[in-house]
Amino acid sequence: MTRVAFDTNILAYVAGVDRHPDDAAKIDASRTLLKQLRGRASLLVPVQVIGELFVVLTKAGASRADARATVLRMTEAFGSADSSAPALFSALDLVAAHQLQFWDALILNAAAQAGCTLLLSEDMSSGFTWRGVTVLNPLTPVPDDRLARLIA
Secondary structure, rough: EEEEEHHHHHHHOOOOOOOOOOHHHHHHHHHHHHHHOOOOEEEEHHHHHHHHHHHHHHOOOOOOHHHHHHHHHHHHHHHHOOOOOOHHHHHHHHHHOOOHHHHHHHHHHHHOOOOOEEEOOOOOOOOOOEEOOEEEEEEEEOHHHHHHHHHH
């Protein structure tokens, strides 16, 4: 079964974070995508994403207890991928070689170590592939063929 990891922004939309006028459509699209992926892919959340999501939720007005409950529910529903010291060093190599942001590189590395083939992100470079993981933006008007085949 295909393994798919999520970046923070996609899960923030799933959780209903609405900070911009076009976020309502992104919330609907992200929730629909999640429903389409269930049963068709093994879903995963890198630990870095869990931490970032907690911060996003509290900044959006959720209490710490509610944000904690949300990230725990998502972690239980999807599973998580830990980061280790070797993952950190690998992320540093990725940053140096490809000019990614460090935290994005750590997320991508966690996805690769967990055997994911897709990392769904709105703000990483869609189409970038590293160690067998391809970053895709699932919120584009026309979905990438790999994602379209997976949810078909």
